[in-house]
Amino acid sequence: MDAITFARTIRERRESIGYWVTLDAPPATERIARVGYDFVCLDEQHGMMGYSGILNGMMAIDAGRTAVGLVRVGENSERLIERALDAGAVGVIVPMVNTAADAVHAVAATRYAPLGVRSYGPARSALRIGPRPAEANEATVVIAMIETLEALENIESICAVDGLDGVYVGPSDLSIALGGAYPYDPSINEVYEQALATVADTARRHGVAAGMHAPDGATAALRIDRGYTFVCIANDLAHLEVAAATHLHAARIGVRDAEAVSR
Secondary structure: OOHHHHHHHHHOOOOEEEEEEOEOOHHHHHHHHOOOOOEEEEEOOOOEOOHHHHHHHHHHHHHHOOOEEEEEOOOOOHHHHHHHHHOOOOEEEEOOOOOHHHHHHHHHHHOEOOOOOEOOOOHHHHHOOOOOHHHHHHHOEEEEEEOOHHHHHOHHHHHOOOOOOEEEEOHHHHHHHOOOOOOOOHHHHHHHHHHHHHHHHHHHHHOOEEEEEEOOHHHHHHHHHOOOOEEEEOOHHHHHHHHHHHHHHHHHHHHHHHHHHHO
């Protein structure tokens, strides 16, 4: 998938499934990018990587030539958005977008003049996106995170912002904001599901993509079934721990079974 195909997929609200990367481990990211996901998102906000990690991660994703790379930037900052795009990201997921003004700021940071304020210096991104400004503007995706009560209250005006391609629910922060004691707290499940439905329905009415993070593939499928058009699954650190624990458990069970047979 190339940048413009991905942009059209998002804007046309077609299904897209991605994977979340938190580790600065380009060889692992390269393997993940070849599995078959439509996109791989590098997490600058909470992930364990700086700019060099983003740059190397983008090269690893591009090496597979099947997925495209996104970055969840650290904050709604022109500088961070510009750096992520110059490194080769086809788009950005911008955290803590609480108002339409926040969304306008994020969109402007991804667009060259006269549509925005992005400074021209695409470095390696010009190898795959653009390099003409109009081409880059058309191929670059900007997605606003919805993760606070303020964002929920302003979801109509956020989704109406010109140039915004999609909204993306951050389930951990949103569930805590709704009164959960911890992410995915079942005691607030009803109000949580209602909030998710509001986001999905509002995005649909405004013709923008509705995205969400999911802890596993089964949850991702559920969210797509309930109106979300793109999802991103889990993260590499969590899956590394689960895989290691699973094999350890199997080995210990096997040893105990072998000891029982020998007795």
